[in-house]
Amino acid sequence: MKTIWAIPLLIGVFVLIPNVHAETLVQNLEGGMDIEITHPDEIVLGREGIISILVKNNGWEEKQDISFQFLVSEIPGLGVDPKNVRIDKLAEGGSYGENVNLKITNDASPGIHFLNIKYSQVLVSNNETPQKPFFHDIAIPIIIKEDPNVKIHTKTPESIFANAEFPIDVEVISEDIDITNVKIKIIPPKDIEFRGETLHSFSKIQKNTPIGITSRIITPTEEVNTEYKIPFEIIVQYTDDVGEQKEDSQTVSIVLRPRTFMELTTDGGIWIGDFFIAPYVSLGTIIGIPAGTILSLLVRRRTSPKKRSRKKKV
Template identity: 75%
Template sequence: MKFIWIIPLLIGVFVLFPEIYAETITQNLEGGMDIQITYPEEIVSGREGVISILIKNNGWENKEDISFGFSLSAIPTLIIEPSDRITLDRLTQGGSYGENINLQIPNDASLGVHFLNLKYSHVLVANNKTPQSPFFHDIAIPITIKEGPSVTIHTKMPESIFSNAEFPIETEVLSKDIDITNVRIKIIPPKDIEFRGETLHTFSKIEKNMAVAITSRIITPIDEVNIEYKLPFQIIVTYTDDVGLNKEDSQTVSVVLRPRTFMELTTDGGIWIGSFFIAPYVSLGTIIGIPAGAIISLLIRKKQNSSKKRPKKKKL
C-alpha cells in the first residue's frame, strides 16, 4: 500500500478581496458631468443588492436640479431604499456626490437578466448665471437575478507529484453572496492514502466576499513508483445560509503520482539527483539519507581502483 501523509499547518487565513464581484458603468455627459454606477454582478432572489452611484461635476459651470429616478417596471414589487428618486439642488464646479441604493429583490422575481432604467437629468447654469433647458439621459443597468447563493471551493495543488518529497496544497472557500455560519470543511483522501493530522476544519462564520484558505503540505511515499496514477481528494463544505437552511457543496480534485526523474527540484528548494537528496537547509556537502563518510569512502575507493588500472612504466 502506498501512503501519503498530509501535515496541515492549520492556518485559516481570512483574505479580504478588494473587488466585490461588481460591474461598473461610466458615463461622460453634457457639461462635464461624469457618472459612475457600480452594481452587483448577480443578486440572489429574495436577497438584497447594492447599487453605488457617484457623480462629479468636472465642468466649469454649476449644475442645478440634478435628479435620478428609477423605473420599477423591469422587476415588479422591487423595493428600493432609501428612495427610488434622488434629487440635488446644486453641484458646483469640482463637486461630487455619492449615494448607495439598496435593492430588495422579491422572492418571486423571475430569474435571468433584467434592465433597471435610471433616468438622469440636470440643468446647466451657463456662465454660472443663466439656467439652461434641462438635460435628460437614460441609463440601463443590467440586474441578473439567480435562484440561490453560491459558495465556491478552489483547491490549488501541483499537477503531478513524485515520491519522497513535499508539496503544497491549498483549499480556499468563498461565499460570494451571503454570510454563512457553522462552516465545516472536510478533506477526504483516497481509501489507500493515510492522512495524518486534521481532516476537518470548522469556522463559526465566513463573511460575504471574504475567503478562508487552509494551507497544508503533502508528503509523498518513500517507495518509488513505476507507473503514473491519479490520487483523488474530495473536499466537502457544509454550512448554514442566511435564512437558516443547511447546505452542502463539494469538489473532487486529483493529482498524478509519477516516477521521479533523474533530477527533480522540490518546492522547498531541495534537489533530487538520482536517488540522492540534497536538502536546502543544511550545510554544504550534507546529503540526506547518505552518510558523509560513505560518500568519502566511495570517492577513495574509486580513486584506488583507478590507480590500480594505470599501466606500470617499463624499467630501462
C-alpha cells in the same frame, strides 16, 4: 426638494458600497455635469444591495431640477428605495451624493437584467435664464443570481511519486455573503495519508475574505510501475446568511507516477536512484534512506589510513 451647494466632503460619504463586486458607470453630460453610478454587478435572490449616485457640476453655469427616476417595473421582483432622487439646485463646483437601496425578492427571475434610469436636468444659462429640460437614459446591468458563490481553489503538484511528501493548499472564498460554522474537509484516496489535519473548522468567514489551509500528502512507500490519476475530494460545509445549511465540493486529480532516476522534492531534497539527499544536511553528508548508511563517513574511513601512511613515509 434639496438645494446643495459646493460641499466636497460629501464625495467620500456616498460613493462607498459595501459590496466589493461593484462597477462604476461614468456619464459626462451637457453643461459639464459628471455622474458616477456605482452599483453591484451581482445580487443574490432574497438579498439587498446599494446603488450610490454622485453628481458633480463641473460647468460654470448653475443646474436645477436634477432628477433620477428608476423604472423598477421593468424588472419583476426588484425593489428600489427611493424610486426618485431629486436635487433642486447645484451651483458651479457643487456635488451631491445619495445611496439607493435595492432588494431582490425570492421569486425574481435569475439572469442578466437592465435597470433603466431616466435622468433630467435644467441648465441655467449665464446663471440667470433656465433652458429647456435635458433628458438622458441610463441603463445599469445587474445579474440576479439564484445562490451565493462559495469558491474552492486547490493547489497541488501536477504529479507525485512514491515514498515522498507533497503539499496541498486549499483556499475558500465566499463572494457574496458571510458564512458561519464552516468545515473544510480533505478526503484522500486509499493508501494516501496526510501530515496535518484533514478537517478544518472556522466559526465565520467574511465575504470576499479568503481562508487558506495547507496539508502535506504522504505517498505510499511501494513503488508504482505505471502512472495513473488519484482523486482528492474537497468538501466545504457552512451556514449561509439566512440560516440554511449548504455544501460545496471539488474533486482534483493528481498523477501518481514512477520515480525517475533523479527527483527534486518540494522541501529541497533530491532522490538519486534509491538514495535520498536531505535538504538540511551539509555538503559531504549524504543519507541513504533505504540502507540507512552515511556514505560520507564510509568514504572518510577508507581514505584516512592511506593519508596517515603517506605522512609517516615522508
